[in-house]
Amino acid sequence: MSSNTITDSPSAQEPGGFEGDRSVDSLGGSARAYISRVRGGDLGALPAILGIVALGVLFFVLRPETFLTPRNMANLADQAAPIIILAMGLVFVLLLGEIDLSAGVVSGVCAAVMAKLLADAGAPWYVSVAAAIVTGVAIGLFTGSLVGLIGIPSFVVTLALLLGWQGVTLRLIGQGGTVPVRDEVISGISDRNVPVALGWVLALVVVALYAALQLNRWRTQKAKGLAHQPLAVIVLRIAVIAAVVVLVTAVLSVDRAPSPAVVLAGIPYAIPLVILLLLLLTFVLGRTSFGRHIYAVGGNAEAARRAGINVTKIKVSVFVIGSTLAAISGIVAAARLGSVAPGSGGGNALLYAVGAAVIGGTSLFGGRGRVRDAVLGGLVVAIIANGLGLLGVEAYLNYIITGGVLLLAASVDALARRRAAATGH
Amino acid sequence: MSVPQPEDRTPILELRGVDKSFGANQVLHGVDLKVYPGQVTALVGDNGAGKSTLIKAIAGIHPIDDGQILFDGTPVDVSGPRDSAKLGIEVVYQDLALADNLDVVQNMFLGRERKNGFVLDEVSMEEAARDTLSKLSVRTLKSVRQLVSSLSGGQRQTVAIAKAVLWESKVVILDEPTAALGVAQTRQVLDLVRRLADTGHAVVFISHNMVDVFEVADRVAALYLGRMAADIPISEVNRGQVIELITAGRSGDIGIAPATVAAVEV
Numbered sequence: 001m002s003s004n005t006i007t008d009s010p011s012a013q014e015p016g017g018f019e020g021d022r023s024v025d026s027l028g029g030s031a032r033a034y035i036s037r038v039r040g041g042d043l044g045a046l047p048a049i050l051g052i053v054a055l056g057v058l059f060f061v062l063r064p065e066t067f068l069t070p071r072n073m074a075n076l077a078d079q080a081a082p083i084i085i086l087a088m089g090l091v092f093v094l095l096l097g098e099i100d101l102s103a104g105v106v107s108g109v110c111a112a113v114m115a116k117l118l119a120d121a122g123a124p125w126y127v128s129v130a131a132a133i134v135t136g137v138a139i140g141l142f143t144g145s146l147v148g149l150i151g152i153p154s155f156v157v158t159l160a161l162l163l164g165w166q167g168v169t170l171r172l173i174g175q176g177g178t179v180p181v182r183d184e185v186i187s188g189i190s191d192r193n194v195p196v197a198l199g200w201v202l203a204l205v206v207v208a209l210y211a212a213l214q215l216n217r218w219r220t221q222k223a224k225g226l227a228h229q230p231l232a233v234i235v236l237r238i239a240v241i242a243a244v245v246v247l248v249t250a251v252l253s254v255d256r257a258p259s260p261a262v263v264l265a266g267i268p269y270a271i272p273l274v275i276l277l278l279l280l281l282t283f284v285l286g287r288t289s290f291g292r293h294i295y296a297v298g299g300n301a302e303a304a305r306r307a308g309i310n311v312t313k314i315k316v317s318v319f320v321i322g323s324t325l326a327a328i329s330g331i332v333a334a335a336r337l338g339s340v341a342p343g344s345g346g347g348n349a350l351l352y353a354v355g356a357a358v359i360g361g362t363s364l365f366g367g368r369g370r371v372r373d374a375v376l377g378g379l380v381v382a383i384i385a386n387g388l389g390l391l392g393v394e395a396y397l398n399y400i401i402t403g404g405v406l407l408l409a410a411s412v413d414a415l416a417r418r419r420a421a422a423t424g425h
Numbered sequence: 426m427s428v429p430q431p432e433d434r435t436p437i438l439e440l441r442g443v444d445k446s447f448g449a450n451q452v453l454h455g456v457d458l459k460v461y462p463g464q465v466t467a468l469v470g471d472n473g474a475g476k477s478t479l480i481k482a483i484a485g486i487h488p489i490d491d492g493q494i495l496f497d498g499t500p501v502d503v504s505g506p507r508d509s510a511k512l513g514i515e516v517v518y519q520d521l522a523l524a525d526n527l528d529v530v531q532n533m534f535l536g537r538e539r540k541n542g543f544v545l546d547e548v549s550m551e552e553a554a555r556d557t558l559s560k561l562s563v564r565t566l567k568s569v570r571q572l573v574s575s576l577s578g579g580q581r582q583t584v585a586i587a588k589a590v591l592w593e594s595k596v597v598i599l600d601e602p603t604a605a606l607g608v609a610q611t612r613q614v615l616d617l618v619r620r621l622a623d624t625g626h627a628v629v630f631i632s633h634n635m636v637d638v639f640e641v642a643d644r645v646a647a648l649y650l651g652r653m654a655a656d657i658p659i660s661e662v663n664r665g666q667v668i669e670l671i672t673a674g675r676s677g678d679i680g681i682a683p684a685t686v687a688a689v690e691v
Binding site: 220224288289299 | 518521544548555
């Protein structure tokens with residue numbers, strides 16, 4: 001009886017099936033595929049982009065003379081940078097379905113370490129920054145070990161540390177005090193700008209690199225007959241990225257000094273820093289086996305374990321990455337404020353960052369998320385904070401609105417997940 | 426295609442007198458089993474007969490207490506999942522070990538990604554995955570870059586089996602691959618099981634469904650209360666006899682000797 005079923009094997013050599021890999025070879029096909037993905041609950045970057053556009057229009061209408069000015073845009077970039085960097089670290093933690101409630105105050109502790117070294121010990125900036133980052137790594141190892149090795153739920157570990165690290169910052173800085181950060185290099189992250197000409201060169205290099213990478217990948221995939229998107233979609237994506245980069249560079253290259261006596265123009269250094277981190281971390285998540293294993297553990301930890309992946313190691317490492325980025329975020333925030341206070345990294349810093357990641361499209365349930373989510377969501381959150389500031393809204397309303405936005409984003413995430421489960425996406 | 430006489434050849438995997446106990450409870454009693462390349466061996470038995478324990482013993486998850494495991498005629502020591510994987514034994518468990526949020530290629534290479542230095546070699550992985558799926562004549566997938574969450578139960582089972590095949594495995598053990606599937610999807614999986622054997626793999630197929638067993642298997646091994654009641658070519662038995670072997674350990678002159686059956690039942 002075994003021989004009669006063998007007869008259909010000659011066709012086995014033909015590349016049967018996988019018609020989906022070819023049929024979307026048109027712009028319309030990709031658009032349809034995208035719409036069906038969105039309807040299936042995979043919203044991707046859509047809510048964040050809609051949010052940026054809607055909020056931009058709203059605040060432009062409400063404050064036409066201040067919101068869309070080059071000066072406010074530069075301010076917005078400085079405001080968004082610490083939120084985005086903190087959120088980038090949280091994306092890694094959230095990918096495993098874990099949470100780090102202490103990320104905000106960890107940024108405060110690390111910034112305090114840096115400020116104390118600068119102010120009290122007179123250490124050079126690179127030593128202080130390195131010390132802050134090492135502190136972040138050590139804290140991440142500690143948190144990650146409690147979660148990964150001992151097995152305490154991350155919610156409880158980081159809730160305890162949320163209080164604990166605030167105490168440490170208070171001890172370092174002293175009750176009621178602030179430690180100034182006057183180092184030129186560090187405050188330059190926020191105060192200084194890339195020279196206009198160099199800014200344009202960087203912008204063009206970024207666009208050219210992006211285009212080259214995308215087109216090259218497409219060519220390889222096409223040549224080898226692998227799954228690929230139509231060229232039109234790739235070109236469209238490159239065009240959109242190029243337009244955004246050129247527009248931002250152009251706006252920030254305009255002289256935005258309040259007095260005509262000085263010139264203040266160029267991209268604030270915070271922006272290249274964020275882009276550098278975005279590229280590096282996107283590479284780690286998308287192109288290395290370490291990143292692949294993070295997704296696998298977040299999607300199905302048991303499957304990952306059976307595939308020989310060291311789940312504990314992955315767990316510890318995402319907390320290390322989270323706290324390291326928290327340290328960088330703390331440094332950038334300290335550069336912006338010019339000082340570190342006992343409350344640094346407390347208050348709504350964490351809420352903003354979690355909100356940024358979730359609004360950007362990272363799931364609270366683990367397994368879905370990208371580094372760019374932190375950038376897009378961080379911009380939404382920063383625009384809200386910035387716009388409400390321009391409107392002169394009272395602090396209480398600011399808290400309520402920001403909390404409401406996070407709840408909204410989390411609801412969208414939960415509903416999208418249900419929808420995905422229902423439609424089999 | 427001529428069917429070679431398996432009894433003349435060396436089995437790729439052979440168990441001799443395997444015992445396994447959990448505490449005071451002896452689950453396997455001197456189990457013998459022969460698995461041949463190019464053949465599907467159906468492993469049948471009632472719930473609690475020891476099927477799962479037996480495959481976990483082969484996979485190294487529950488190392489055996491006594492007896493011998495021979496691979497290609499040589500005695501081997503299987504004391505962990507890595508040992509069995511090294512020999513080329515792959516187990517596809519009932520609860521499929523796939524990550525929903527990864528695509529088909531990513532799942533097939535999970536934990537064994539191909540790299541160019543630091544960077545994942547997506548091109549080579551996709552080509553190899555495509556190649557394996559084509560060799561197994563899997564045509565039901567829309568795209569190899571589809572997320573596993575969007576696949577049907579049968580397609581998932583197919584991906585899990587293809588994943589096992591990708592690693593130059595010699596023995597593929599399938600734990601009730603059709604248990605939760607509809608008619609058409611069962612068809613897909615059974616065809617795949619057959620093709621697996623036709624491409625030279627030794628397949629151990631655990632099932633409760635006699636229709637599936639008689640459709641796809643070359644040999645049948647029936648476990649009865651931890652003892653191997655029969656390990657014979659399927660052409661020598663009919664459905665009723667297999668059911669008797671499963672429920673009573675004996676059918677006519679095949680099976681466990683009456684005295685042993687009586688002793689076991691007491």
